[in-house]
Amino acid sequence: MAQTKVSAPAPDQGRSTSSSSIVPVLTILLGALSILLLFAAVFLGWQYLALNKEVGIKEKAVVAAKAERDSLALEIKNIEDELRRQKDFHNVEVDDYMGQIESLKVRLNSNPGGGGNSSSLKREIKLLKEELETKNNQLAEWLKKEQDWNQAMEKLKQQLLDKETENRQLAADTAKLGEQVKTAAVLQISSIQCKAVSVNKKGKEKDQAKAVKVNRLECCFTVFRNQLAGKGSKEAYLVIKNPAGDVLSGATRETFESASGLQNYSASAGFDFNGGNQNLCIPFDTEKDLKPGKYLMQVYIDKNKTAESLIQLK
Known part of the structure; x- marks a missing residue:
């Protein structure tokens, strides 16, 4: 009787069967992991974009707050400069x-981030x-009035x-x-004739x-x-000066007030002037012998x- 031989299964065949069953599971796991990684990447990307957007918004807010603060600081400086100008030029x-x-500058510097304080500062x-603008308008009105007054005063000064x-x-x-009238009013004489005479006892010259x-x-x-x-009563004076320059006079030395001061005179004659031509003679009788x-x-x-x-006497 022929002997039947039973052979044992080969080891490689068992491993092959086991490997074949593991591959699909790994494939599924890898696919699931890929999906999870994809979702994670999408989620992280979305989170990144959201965070980046939030950062951008905050950066813009910071920039806007800084710009607003700078604007407020500039307005405060402009007001301060205007006040100093008014003090310097208009007292x-x-x-x-x-x-x-x-006070505004302190509050602005104490809150550099802005916020609700900036609204209060703005107000x-x-x-x-607005108050300074009203004051400026009043000042401009007063300055205009002062200018008009000064112009009027200058005009009056010039007229004066x-x-x-x-x-x-x-x-x-x-x-x-x-x-001229005074000169013209001075009485003038003409045809003056002066002479020396001897008068005898009978009065004959x-x-x-x-x-x-x-x-x-x-x-x-x-x-x-x-x-x-x-017109009216006048007095004519005769002044006679001898060769030595002395004024001849009678027993009593007489004076009258001339334009140059007191003046000795030899003889005088009164007359009543009526505005017309008048003839007049003034004699002086000597009491002493004359010299040539x-x-x-x-x-x-x-x-x-x-x-x-x-x-001339000889």
């Missing part, structure tokens, strides 16, 4: 406002600007200067005219050239008509010397 009292400015800055110049010119013209025989010196003249001169030489004979009327003549 405006700004101490109270400067105190408010310092206060706005109110302060013009009037003073006009008055000075008028006064000068008046003074000049007054001098005779022209005489010898000094020792002369006992009278006389000047005759015509007073010109003059409507500007004052030249005798100067001058006629004064109204303090003014009107004429003179020179005679």
Whole structure:
């Protein structure tokens, strides 16, 4: 009888069967893991984008807050500069406002991130600007009034200067005219004739050239008509100076007031001036013998010397 041999199964076949069953499981696990990784990547990407967006929003908020703070700081500085300008140029009292400015600056620096404090600062800055704008408008109005007043004053000053110049010119013209009238009002004489005579006991005159025989010196003249001169009683004075320059006079030395001061005179004659031509003679009777030489004979009327003549005695 033939012997039947039973052979044992080969080891490789058992392992092959086991490996074949594990591969699908691994494939499934790897697929699931890939899906999980994909979901994780998507989730992380979404989280990253959300976080990045939030960071961007916060960065923008920080930038906006800084810009707002800088804007508020600039407004405060502009207000402060305007207050200093008004104080320097217009002598405006700004101490109270400067105190408010310092308070705003402290509050702004104490909260650099902005927030609710910035809204309060904005309101206060706005109110302060409105108040200052009102003050500026009032100041501008007062400055305009002051400018108009100054212009009016300058105009009045110029008018006053013009009037003073006009008055000075008028006064000068008046003074000049007054001098002209005064000069024109001075009585003038003409046809003056002075002579030396000897008068005898009967009163008869005779022209005489010898000094020792002369006992009278006389000047005759015509007073010109003059409507500007004052009318009424006048006095004419005869001043006779001998060769030595001394004024001849009688026993009593007489004086009158001339334009140059007190003046000794030899003889005088009164007359009533009526504005027309008048003839007049002024004699001087000598009490002492005369000496030879030249005798100067001058006629004064109204303090003014009107004429003179020179005679020669031998």
